[in-house]
Amino acid sequence: MSGLFVLDQKQENAHSRLAAQKTFxxxxxxxEKVFEMYYPDWVNRKQIPNSEAIKRDDLEYDSQGNPLTKEQILKSYEKFLATAMSMLEFKDEDVPPTIRNENKADFYRWIDATGITVNDCNPRLKCILRALYEILDGKENKASKDLDNLKPVPNPSAKAYLNTFANLNRQKISESQLAQNLKGKKWNELNYEPKFFGNEQKGKIKLEQIINSISEYEYWKFYFVEQKETYGLVNDDAMLE
Known part of the structure; x- marks a missing residue:
């Protein structure tokens, strides 16, 4: 098997844990990039340091270099969010439940730290939070499903496309180097470092309130990206009766 790098079970587990943390x-x-479009005071709420925050000015212009509207920019952000979330699928046999629970706990802390509540959270953002929670909880990956049914968009920004390709290529190189460095390590030999520092239990309660405030109809009418065909609730009229 010349030229191929095969992960042994110990390394695979260690790599899976760190990969799960990084992907989350x-x-x-x-x-946060999407939420800042909705909250005027997001600069005081955000938890991602400026040095690590998403900076993609190229997504604010079309292929001709013309500035996009706020709505168009938001659609681009949500597409990239869906792409990131679609990678948050880990098989149970590869990733112990402990790892999934670590990410869920960090998510709860983020909710609390940002000060988001059921009363000030836009319905669309509520759907995003529910979709992310369900992925972390091992349920359906709505982001991945939406991307599989993506309606083709003509004339994408060439600059944005090239930047995205370059970012993905850097990630592949980084993951390959990471796999080499983790050779021989078990998943529980890695130190867990929380990224967010709100109150976990308070965040969990707030998230439950947010999720419970939207109906199944609202959730399944939400899509991260424009769809070729809808796959949500079949009889919309019946749901409204």
Whole structure:
């Protein structure tokens, strides 16, 4: 098997744990990028340091270099958020429940630290939070499902496309180096470092309130990206009766 690097079970577990943490954190960067479009005071709420926050000015212009509207920019952000969240799928046999619970706990702390409540959270953002929670809880990955049914968008920004390709290539190189460095380590040999520092229990309660405030109809009418065909609730009229 010349030229191939095969992970042994110990290394795979160690790599899975760190990969789960990194992928979750990458998703949270895009969550914050989307949320800042809704909260005028987000600079006082955000938890991602400026040095690590998403900076993608190229997503604010079309392929001709013309500035996009706020709505168009938000659609681009949500597409990249969906892409990041679609990578948050880990098989149970590869990732122990402990790892999934670590990310959920960090998510609860983030909710509390940002001060988001059921009363000031936009319905669309509530759907995003529910979708992310369900992925972390091992349920359906709505982001991935939406991307699989993505309606083609003409004339994407060439600059944005090239930047995205470059970022993905850097991630692949980084993951390969990470796998090499973790050779021979078990998943429980890695130190867990929380990224967010709110109150876990308070955040959990706030998230439950947010999720419970939206109906199944509202949630399944929400899509991260424009769809070729809807796959949510079949009889919308019946739901409104």
């Amino acid at each position: 954190y990458s998703s949270m960067k895009w969550v």
